[in-house]
Structures are given as structure tokens and as C-alpha cells.
């Protein structure tokens with residue numbers, strides 16, 4: 211059973227997903243372009259969320275290509291108008307992946323949240339055609355330790371403490387025999403009230419229970435949310451790690 215901890219039913223989920231897209235799409239599109247995605251490619255987007263990357267892929271692969279966009283909650287994908295798009299309500303943990311030898315499989319900000327991430331990685335690699343590309347992009351919590359605020363570090367640790375998987379992606383890819391492996395990591399310093407701060411404030415608000423269970427008080431939660439809206443507060447949070455590779459052709 212999937213262990214995704216964020217409630218899809220939360221009314222703010224759409225806002226969080228579109229904020230994530232506005233922050234992450236430029237880098238993702240750059241990496242996908244570097245891999246050469248183009249006309250005729252068969253692509254799989256796992257955990258497609260609000261669908262901006264699925265839409266972009268549909269435009270790139272054209273009518274001779276195809277895109278399968280999966281998610282456990284397809285409500286934001288169902289309205290996308292593209293003849294070469296198939297939207298699939300699908301749990302990547304519990305269900306097999308569509309077979310077919312994909313030219314590209316991409317997933318962003320999904321596997322970190324799943325307990326069965328190693329099994330999912332294995333499944334994705336088996337769904338690629340020989341020579342097809344896997345691009346995974348996941349958050350890693352290591353930059354949080356560089357925040358200048360001990361309060362912020364203490365408060366954010368319950369969210370990011372398990373985000374240590376993404377840094378292993380290149381080695382995991384190598385262990386699976388992938389070739390042409392590359393990786394990069396990007397972090398940012400941001401201040402309260404900026405789009406990244408607003409994204410994290412929304413995540414914090416959406417997961418108050420996690421903090422309260424970890425021993426935070428309502429008062430400290432309110433202070434954390436205040437900091438994330440204070441333009442004079444600057445901090446690091448997480449890093450976006452991307453890794454790509456492909457099975458031998």
C-alpha cells in the first residue's frame with residue numbers, strides 16, 4: 211500500500227502543486243531537453259501531479275509519440291487536452307507499471323515520500339526500453355543544517371530528516387547497471403514570503419499533525435509559519451537532486 215503522507219484531499223493541494231511546478235519546471239525542462247526528448251518518444255510521467263511536465267512532454271513528442279501520466283489522484287490531469295496523452299489512475303507502489311519499453315521515464319518529488327521507493331526504482335528501470343532514459347528528481351534535506359536559525363532547523367527536521375535517499379540516486383543507478391549516468395544538485399537561499407517560502411509554509415500547514423505528533427506546540431508552529439512569511443528571514447531548506455541514466459542499448 212502506498213505511504214504518500216500528504217493529503218490529496220487538502221483544498222490547498224492544487225496551490226502547492228502549481229507552486230512546485232513554477233519552482234522546479236525550468237530545471238526539469240532543461241534536463242529533459244539535454245536528454246534529447248523529441249518527436250516519436252514514448253514517455254512515462256509517474257506521479258504527474260498538476261501535469262505541467264506531462265503537457266510539455268506531449269508537445270515535444272508530437273503526434274508520433276505518446277505520454278502516459280500516472281497518479282493516485284488524477285483530478286488535475288483529467289482535463290488536459292492532448293491526443294497523445296493517456297492519464298492513468300495508478301499506484302506505482304501497488305500496481306505494475308504499464309509495459310511497453312519506454313524511451314523516457316520521469317518522476318519528480320514522488321519517490322522520497324514512498325516507503326517502497328527502492329522497489330519502485332527497480333520497477334521503473336524494468337519498464338524502460340534498452341537505451342531509454344530514466345530521470346528522477348527528488349528532494350534531499352542536507353542543506354537544512356546550513357540554515358542560520360537553530361529554531362528553523364529544529365522545526366523543519368521532522369519533515370526532512372528522512373530525505374536522505376536522493377543523494378544515493380547515482381550509486382543506485384550504477385548498481386542497477388545503468389550507463390551514461392549524470393546527476394546534479396541545486397539548493398537555494400530564500401526568504402520569508404518568497405515563492406519557495408510560500409511552498410514550504412503550505413507544506414507545513416498541510417502537515418501540522420506531523421509536527422504536533424513530533425512534540426511541537428501550536429505556538430511554535432505559528433512562529434514557524436510567521437518566519438516563512440517574514441522577508442527579513444533567509445534560510446536554506448532542501449536540495450533538488452536529479453539523476454539520469456539508461457540501461458545498455
Ligand SMILES: C[S@@+](CC[C@H](N)C(=O)[O-])C[C@H]1O[C@@H](n2cnc3c(N)ncnc32)[C@H](O)[C@@H]1O
Nearest residue numbers: 212214257258259281282301302303318319320
Ligand atoms: C509532491 S507531488 C509532485 C507532483 C509532480 N511530480 C511535480 O513534481 O510537479 C507528488 C505526487 O505524487 C503522487 N503520488 C503519491 N503517491 C503515489 C503513488 N504511490 N503512485 C503514483 N503517484 C503517487 C501524488 O498524488 C502527487 O500528485
